[in-house]
Every structure is written in structure tokens, then in C-alpha cells.
Amino acid sequence: MRVAVIGAGVIGLSSALCIHEQFHGLVSSLELEIYADCFTPHTTSDGAAGLWQPYLSDLGNLQETLWNKETFDYLLGHLHSPAAQEMGLFLLSGYNLFTEPVPDPSWKNIVLGFRNLTPKELELFPGYSYGWFNTALMLEGRSYLPWLTNRLTQRGVKFFHKKVESFQELFSQGVDVVINCSGMRSGELQPDPELQPGRGQIIKVLAPWVKHFIITHDVKSGIYKSPYVIPGSEFTVLGGIYQHGNWSEENSAQDHKTIWESCCRLLPALQKAKIVSEWSGLRPSRPQVRLERESIRHGNVQGEVIHNYGHGGFGITIHWGCAMAAARLFGSILQERRKVASSPQPRL
Amino acid sequence: MALSSERLFDSLGHFGRCCGVALLYHCLRCDGQTGKEKHTHSVPYFKCTDLCFNYVHTSGLQYINYFSKYGWKIFNRCGIWPYISLHSRTVPNNCKITCCWKWKHDVPCRKCGCSFLCISEKRLDFHATWQLKKKGCACPWTAGRLAGCAENHTLFPQLPVLSEKVRFFFLCLCILEMAAPKVAVVGAGVIGLSTALCIVEACPSCSVTVLSDQFSPNTTSDVAAGMLIPHTYPGTPIHMQKQWFKETFTYLFAISNSAEASEAGIHLVSGWQIFRSTPKEELPFWSDAVLGFRPMSEAELQKFPQYRFGQAFTTLKCDCPPYLLWLEKRLKAAGVQTYNRKVSDLWELHSEYDIVVNCTGIGAHQLVGDKKLFPVRGQVLKVYAPWVKNFIRDGDGLTYIYPGIHGVTLGGTREKESWSLSPNPDTTKDIFDRCCSLEPSLREAQDIKVKVGLRPSRQSVRLQREVLSQGGVKLPVVHNYGHGAGGFSVHRGTAKEAARLVGECIAALRGSSPGAKL
Numbered sequence: 001m002r003v004a005v006i007g008a009g010v011i012g013l014s015s016a017l018c019i020h021e022q023f024h025g026l027v028s029s030l031e032l033e034i035y036a037d038c039f040t041p042h043t044t045s046d047g048a049a050g051l052w053q054p055y056l057s058d059l060g061n062l063q064e065t066l067w068n069k070e071t072f073d074y075l076l077g078h079l080h081s082p083a084a085q086e087m088g089l090f091l092l093s094g095y096n097l098f099t100e101p102v103p104d105p106s107w108k109n110i111v112l113g114f115r116n117l118t119p120k121e122l123e124l125f126p127g128y129s130y131g132w133f134n135t136a137l138m139l140e141g142r143s144y145l146p147w148l149t150n151r152l153t154q155r156g157v158k159f160f161h162k163k164v165e166s167f168q169e170l171f172s173q174g175v176d177v178v179i180n181c182s183g184m185r186s187g188e189l190q191p192d193p194e195l196q197p198g199r200g201q202i203i204k205v206l207a208p209w210v211k212h213f214i215i216t217h218d219v220k221s222g223i224y225k226s227p228y229v230i231p232g233s234e235f236t237v238l239g240g241i242y243q244h245g246n247w248s249e250e251n252s253a254q255d256h257k258t259i260w261e262s263c264c265r266l267l268p269a270l271q272k273a274k275i276v277s278e279w280s281g282l283r284p285s286r287p288q289v290r291l292e293r294e295s296i297r298h299g300n301v302q303g304e305v306i307h308n309y310g311h312g313g314f315g316i317t318i319h320w321g322c323a324m325a326a327a328r329l330f331g332s333i334l335q336e337r338r339k340v341a342s343s344p345q346p347r348l
Numbered sequence: 349m350a351l352s353s354e355r356l357f358d359s360l361g362h363f364g365r366c367c368g369v370a371l372l373y374h375c376l377r378c379d380g381q382t383g384k385e386k387h388t389h390s391v392p393y394f395k396c397t398d399l400c401f402n403y404v405h406t407s408g409l410q411y412i413n414y415f416s417k418y419g420w421k422i423f424n425r426c427g428i429w430p431y432i433s434l435h436s437r438t439v440p441n442n443c444k445i446t447c448c449w450k451w452k453h454d455v456p457c458r459k460c461g462c463s464f465l466c467i468s469e470k471r472l473d474f475h476a477t478w479q480l481k482k483k484g485c486a487c488p489w490t491a492g493r494l495a496g497c498a499e500n501h502t503l504f505p506q507l508p509v510l511s512e513k514v515r516f517f518f519l520c521l522c523i524l525e526m527a528a529p530k531v532a533v534v535g536a537g538v539i540g541l542s543t544a545l546c547i548v549e550a551c552p553s554c555s556v557t558v559l560s561d562q563f564s565p566n567t568t569s570d571v572a573a574g575m576l577i578p579h580t581y582p583g584t585p586i587h588m589q590k591q592w593f594k595e596t597f598t599y600l601f602a603i604s605n606s607a608e609a610s611e612a613g614i615h616l617v618s619g620w621q622i623f624r625s626t627p628k629e630e631l632p633f634w635s636d637a638v639l640g641f642r643p644m645s646e647a648e649l650q651k652f653p654q655y656r657f658g659q660a661f662t663t664l665k666c667d668c669p670p671y672l673l674w675l676e677k678r679l680k681a682a683g684v685q686t687y688n689r690k691v692s693d694l695w696e697l698h699s700e701y702d703i704v705v706n707c708t709g710i711g712a713h714q715l716v717g718d719k720k721l722f723p724v725r726g727q728v729l730k731v732y733a734p735w736v737k738n739f740i741r742d743g744d745g746l747t748y749i750y751p752g753i754h755g756v757t758l759g760g761t762r763e764k765e766s767w768s769l770s771p772n773p774d775t776t777k778d779i780f781d782r783c784c785s786l787e788p789s790l791r792e793a794q795d796i797k798v799k800v801g802l803r804p805s806r807q808s809v810r811l812q813r814e815v816l817s818q819g820g821v822k823l824p825v826v827h828n829y830g831h832g833a834g835g836f837s838v839h840r841g842t843a844k845e846a847a848r849l850v851g852e853c854i855a856a857l858r859g860s861s862p863g864a865k866l
Contacts, residue, residue: 080651080789084788085791088735090735090736091737092737112645112647113644113645113660115640120639124605135648135738208754210615211617231737269609269615271607272611
């Protein structure tokens with residue numbers, strides 16, 4: 001059974017690992033391959049700060065909330081393992097700030113120690129009158145992706161640096177199942193008008209005195225349009241840009257100014273921080289994650305595709321839950337194939 | 349001889365006023381400073397007849413009423429000195445008189461018309477030589493004598509002959525550069541430096557010097573993590589400890605939220621204090637001074653399976669050396685000098701300084717022979733583990749993980765009465781293992797450095813005045829040491845209190861009789 005994963009970001013690699021971990025023992029000749037034109041450190045996942053935090057509202061997508069929880073619990077379980085530091089996994093506490101009271105988020109019981117901010121804490125952030133404090137997890141892409149790659153390589157998974165032009169291309173080579181984790185560019189494999197870029201820009205600085213994440217919200221403007229500061233293990237990420245429909249991956253001077261000024265206003269100590277680099281990326285945004293099976297037939301070629309894309313700005317937050325769901329879908333494909341194989345039905 | 353100043357002025361009028369520079373002359377008061385009348389001693393005050401001076405320089409002499417005492421407001425480089433009372437021969441080492449360009453003028457003797465001319469060049473001290481100019485009367489006037497010429501004509505002929513105990517000085521000037529009280533702070537750890545800073549803030553005219561045989565990075569403070577988690581002193585009232593902590597927290601909180609935060613090494617950090625069994629006191633006295641204090645949730649405690657109870661909160665951390673270096677920088681900007689000098693006995697400072705502040709920490713054991721002060725040896729590791737962003741502290745105070753700007757401090761030990769400053773390798777391994785059991789990812793920590801410090805421990809912080817005296821000479825001392833494990837947590841509060849005590853010493857010096865130092 002040949003399985004090809006398209007995409008080597010956090011979704012592609014984790015889906016591959018999850019499937020391999022679960023089915024390697026069950027399927028006699030499981031061959032897993034990863035195809036991508038982009039590998040770490042050049043994927044969208046590498047640009048993300050890596051903070052586990054879903055959007056403020058799940059918009060009724062209970063499924064996604066569940067996947068978020070599964071991811072958090074999975075990562076929390078790994079926190080004390082020897083691999084944690086290599087994975088880029090660590091606990092991080094911090095603040096979510098608002099200009100007005102807001103309802104508690106769907107994830108308040110998933111994170112640790114969720115509570116409202118006290119008046120004295122709010123004094124730190126003039127202009128914000130309400131907020132949350134909680135302890136969440138950081139999973140840094142620049143460590144996690146290499147770690148996943150190592151685990152996969154150890155398991156004998158093959159990597160191909162190649163741009164896949166169509167699902168058919170893979171099927172015609174003999175691939176049985178394709179896991180489509182192509183993120184932003186899924187539209188090139190199969191048009192999807194719901195998939196739109198949510199352009200973001202970040203400034204990476206050296207500010208080792210920052211020990212908390214600080215995410216401000218402007219409920220009217222929308223997510224990530226308000227400054228945020230997220231300290232990583234080496235650098236601190238400053239951001240606050242979300243431009244829907246903007247495909248540019250060039251750094252914009254105007255956005256730089258917006259980020260820098262608003263973050264320095266939020267944390268005056270940042271004025272002395274040294275700027276290390278700047279990056280722009282496209283969040284693969286979709287009203288909801290596309291995680292489903294699809295049978296593709298083209299002439300004589302038939303294959304199963306499991307789509308797993310459209311994770312917007314919460315890819316790291318949701319990745320393992322989605323990987324497990326993708327693995328379940330893969331399991332159901334296997335189940336069907338076995339039935340077909342064992343039953344005396346003529347081949348189609 | 350009680351002469352009222354007003355009568356004196358009435359009789360003398362604008363005597364000696366010339367070129368817009370008013371002549372300063374004395375008047376007698378009955379020991380005005382304490383309000384007690386003494387007939388044998390009189391303390392002369394110098395008063396100015398003319399309240400409006402026409403000085404070229406912006407600083408000058410202004411006659412003011414300061415706390416019901418009259419005198420000059422003297423401007424000098426450091427600030428203001430509310431008033432001066434001049435005593436004969438008691439201020440030679442302190443007072444210098446600087447003339448402005450206008451000072452040269454003739455002061456005529458009322459009686460014989462001779463005029464007095466000050467012939468010294470730029471700087472005069474009280475022992476200035478005055479020379480008579482006219483009429484061949486050229487008797488030099490030396491200090492200590494009554495202001496008068498050889499003919500014994502005094503400038504103030506109306507004044508009666510006074511007893512020899514009273515000296516008069518004759519000032520004709522402009523800008524009096526008055527050295528303010530000289531304060532020596534011994535010790536350059538967090539207590540010494542912050543106390544020196546509080547003194548200059550409270551008393552800008554004071555001349556403050558820091559003396560120490562150790563500076564950052566070799567002080568006890570440099571070993572400490574600098575976490576603002578108070579230590580309880582059994583001998584100090586809780587309300588006072590709480591006030592000291594709150595003052596310190598407020599002060600540092602403001603800096604952490606400013607552009608100076610990174611240079612000063614001050615930052616917020618959140619974390620957990622955990623207990624194997626529920627402590628007697630679930631709410632420590634400082635729980636409302638830190639941010640967001642609350643008990644840990646079950647889910648949070650799961651991270652520490654051997655612990656039953658915990659407190660989560662956010663507090664501040666002062667990284668050293670950055671904080672000490674930042675204090676030194678602010679001190680220099682305020683004109684405070686620092687000198688590397690071993691002080692073996694506080695008394696050795698009495699000739700150079702007016703007040704001594706003892707912030708010698710564990711050094712006080714030797715320096716002032718305080719047997720109530722004892723070392724509590726602490727060994728710590730400083731490691732590179734930048735992914736550790738939260739602090740973890742075992743409520744027993746022995747095991748802790750404190751993430752700083754450039755490294756994480758892992759601790760520790762509390763060895764009473766141990767004076768050894770050498771790292772113990774077995775202890776290093778023990779500390780590392782204990783911390784890794786709380787935070788397993790520390791196994792990957794790099795660049796492990798070992799440090800040892802001796803906490804200057806005492807039942808209570810010694811924060812009080814004392815006056816040392818030998819052979820009639822007094823030396824006021826303010827003690828500020830014995831902060832043990834809680835130095836950083838209360839440093840600013842105790843520094844402010846020490847500065848206040850220094851202020852009391854200054855007031856006492858001013859209020860003292862002739863013979864005492866200013």
C-alpha cells in the first residue's frame with residue numbers, strides 16, 4: 001500500500017507520523033512517501049511563532065475544538081518526555097487583552113490555570129480593560145518540523161523534493177492514497193474558492209527578558225489584526241497583521257511600521273530589542289478545516305484523497321487532532337480495501 | 349546678650365552695600381537653632397539686608413525663611429542647602445567661598461573710612477585675608493579675629509564687645525559653595541547601591557560616596573537570582589516587611605514597564621510555588637502584593653505528581669549583574685563616586701565623612717562584630733535553558749528554578765553557619781537532579797556554571813542609627829544589613845528607610861552646637 005503525503009509543513013509531517021505510528025504494524029507493506037516543494041525551514045509552519053491558542057470563537061465548529069484539545073493533551077503528555085526540548089515544546093504563560101469584556105473562549109478549560117486579569121495586571125496594559133491569563137504551550141516549528149522529519153526518517157519514510165502538479169500524477173505512479181496537506185496552495189491541486197490567504201507579517205527580535213506571550217484583540221477588526229508578542233526559545237516574535245486575500249509574501253514597510261510601533265507601545269521595553277529578521281507568510285484560511293475523504297477517478301485511475309488543509313492561523317494548535325482524524329479516515333479506507341480484497345467481488 | 353536681629357538691621361541699614369552686592373554681616377541670636385537661650389554661647393547667623401540681589405549669575409544668595417529659621421539659600425552644583433550657620437573654625441574642610449566677578453569692592457569702615465578689600469583671587473576660604481586700602485591702614489585681617497582694622501575699628505561699631513567665645517566672620521560675597529554633608533555608603537551590593545541612590549534622591553545636596561572591596565559581578569547579590577519572593581524575618585514586624593516589599597515591587601514594576609527594563613534587567617515572570625503537603629499558611633503576607641496570586645488548579649498540579657498543593661502568581665525578577673550595573677550608572681549620573689576600598693573599621697572614615705551607612709551584608713559580621721549575623725550558604729547553578737519561561741519553587745525553599753534574561757538559576761542550598769565560598773561538586777549534582785525532577789527538560793541545559801553566595805542572615809534586618817564616638821568626636825552611622833534570603837525582595841523599601849535615617853542624622857548634625865561638624 002503506497003501512501004503519499006503532499007506537503008511537509010506541520011500538517012503533512014504530523015499526519016504522516018500519525019498514520020505511520022498507527023498502521024505500520026497493521027499493514028504489511030505500508031510505504032509512506034512525502035512530497036513537497038518546500039521543507040523546513042521554508043514552510044509556512046516555520047514562520048509561525050508556535051503558540052498553542054485557537055481563535056477566540058470556534059464558530060460552532062465543535063469538531064475543531066475537539067481537535068484543539070486533543071493536540072494540547074497530546075503535547076502536554078510529551079512535556080516531561082526527554083524529547084520535549086528537541087521538539088521545541090515548552091510551557092508558556094501569558095496575557096490576552098481586550099478593550100471590553102468578552103465571553104470566555106471554548107478553550108478555557110483546555111489550557112492551564114485560565115483566569116481573568118486583575119486590575120493591577122491591567123495597569124500594565126493601558127488601553128485594555130479586560131483580559132485573560134493562562135498557561136499554554138509553545139511548539140516551535142523550527143524545532144518541531146526537524147524532529148518530525150527525524151522520526152519519519154527513522155521509520156523509513158521517504159522524502160521527495162518535488163512539486164506535485166495533480167493527484168492523478170501520483171495515482172498514475174501507483175500511489176493508493178494521497179494525504180493532501182498542501183496548505184495554502186491546495187487550490188493548485190484542486191480549486192477551492194473557500195481557501196484564501198490570510199497574509200501575516202512578523203518581526204523577530206532578541207528580547208530574552210520577555211517571558212510571557214501578550215496577544216491583544218480588537219474584536220471588531222478580527223483576529224491577529226492587533227499587536228501580539230510571543231517569546232520563543234531564542235527569539236521573540238512581534239506581529240499583528242492579517243490581510244485576507246493578499247497573496248504577497250514580500251515584507252511590507254508599512255506593516256513593519258504598524259507592528260513595531262504598536263508592539264513597542266504595548267511593551268515599552270521592546271524599544272531596546274534588536275531586530276533579527278522579518279518574514280511574511282500566508283495563513284491557509286478557510287471557514288472551516290477541510291478534513292475529509294474524496295475518491296478521485298480519472299479514466300482508469302482511481303485513488304483516495306484525504307484532504308487535510310485550511311488550518312488558517314491555528315495549524316500548530318490543531319495539528320495533532322487533525323492528524324489523528326486523518327489517520328482515522330485512512331483506517332476506514334484500509335477497512336474498505338480489506339473488505340473488497342476478502343470478498344469475492346469482481347474487480348472494478 | 350540677646351540682640352534681636354531686627355533691631356540690628358534697623359540700626360545698620362544697608363551698611364556696606366556696594367555694586368549691587370549686599371554685604372553680609374552677622375547678627376547675634378540666642379542659640380536660635382534649638383530655641384534655648386544660652387548666655388555664654390551664641391551662635392552667629394549671617395543675614396542679608398537686601399533681599400534682592402542683582403547677580404549676574406543665576407545662582408546666588410537668597411534670604412529665605414526655612415522652617416522658621418532665617419538664613420541663606422545657597423546654590424551649589426549639587427542643589428540647595430537650606431541655610432547655613434557659620435561657626436568659627438568649624439568648617440574649614442567643608443566650606444569654600446567662591447566669588448563672582450563682582451565681589452571686589454570696597455567696604456568702608458564706618459569709623460575711619462578705611463575700606464576693606466578682599467584680596468584673594470578666586471576661591472576664598474574662611475581664612476581669607478583682608479586688607480585695608482586707604483589711608484595707609486593696611487592691616488591684614490586674619491581669620492578668627494573680629495572683623496576690624498588695626499585701629500580696632502569694627503565694621504559694626506554698634507555692636508558691643510563680645511566675649512572671646514564668639515567669633516565673627518565677615519563675608520562679602522556672592523556664591524557660597526558649600527559642601528553638603530558627606531555620606532559614605534560602605535558596600536556595593538544591591539543594598540549598598542540602592543541605599544546610595546535613595547540618599548541622593550532624598551537629599552540632592554548630599555555628597556554620597558560608595559566604598560566597597562567588591563563590586564558587581566563579585567558581590568553576594570550577583571549570585572542571587574533576584575526573585576521578588578519575600579523571606580520572612582522572625583524579628584521584624586510583618587506590616588513593615590509588607591511595606592518594604594510593596595515599595596520594592598511598585599518601584600521595580602514601573603521600571604519593568606519602561607524602556608529601561610532590559611538594561612536594568614527587570615522583568616515579569618510567572619510560575620508556581622509548590623508544596624509536598626499543604627502549608628500552614630496558605631496565604632503568605634505578600635500574596636496581594638504580587639500579581640494574580642491564586643492556588644494552583646488540579647490540572648496544573650498534575651505536572652508535579654509528588655506535590656499536593658501549589659500557588660500560582662506573577663512576580664518580578666532583578667537579574668544581576670545588569671541591575672547592579674544599572675544602579676551604578678544611575679549613581680554616577682547623580683554625581684556619586686564609587687571607590688574600591690576595604691574598610692576595616694567604620695571609625696577610619698570619620699575624618700573624611702560626616703555620616704556612614706553600613707550596607708556590608710555578611711561583611712558586617714567582621715566589620716561591626718555583629719554576632720547575630722550569620723551566613724546561610726547558598727550554592728546555585730546558572731544554566732542556559734531559554735525554553736524555561738516559568739519559575740518553579742518548592743515551598744521548602746531548597747529547590748527552585750528561576751528563568752532570567754541570560755540564564756536560568758537552579759537552586760539551591762541553605763547551609764547555616766557555613767562560610768565556604770567554594771562550589772561543592774556533590775551539591776552541584778544534587779541541585780541539578782532535584783531541579784530536573786521538577787523540570788525534566790533541564791537535562792538538555794547547556795553551559796552550566798556554579799556559584800556560591802553567603803546570605804547575610806539575621807532574625808531581623810538591622811536598620812537603625814547609631815552614633816560612634818571617640819574622644820569627643822562623633823560619627824553617625826546608619827546600619828542597613830542582615831537581609832538574608834530576602835535582599836532583593838525588600839531592597840528598595842529598606843533603602844528608603846535608611847535614607848530617611850540619614851536625613852535624621854543630617855538634621856541632628858545641623859542642630860548641633862559649635863564644634864560639631866556640619
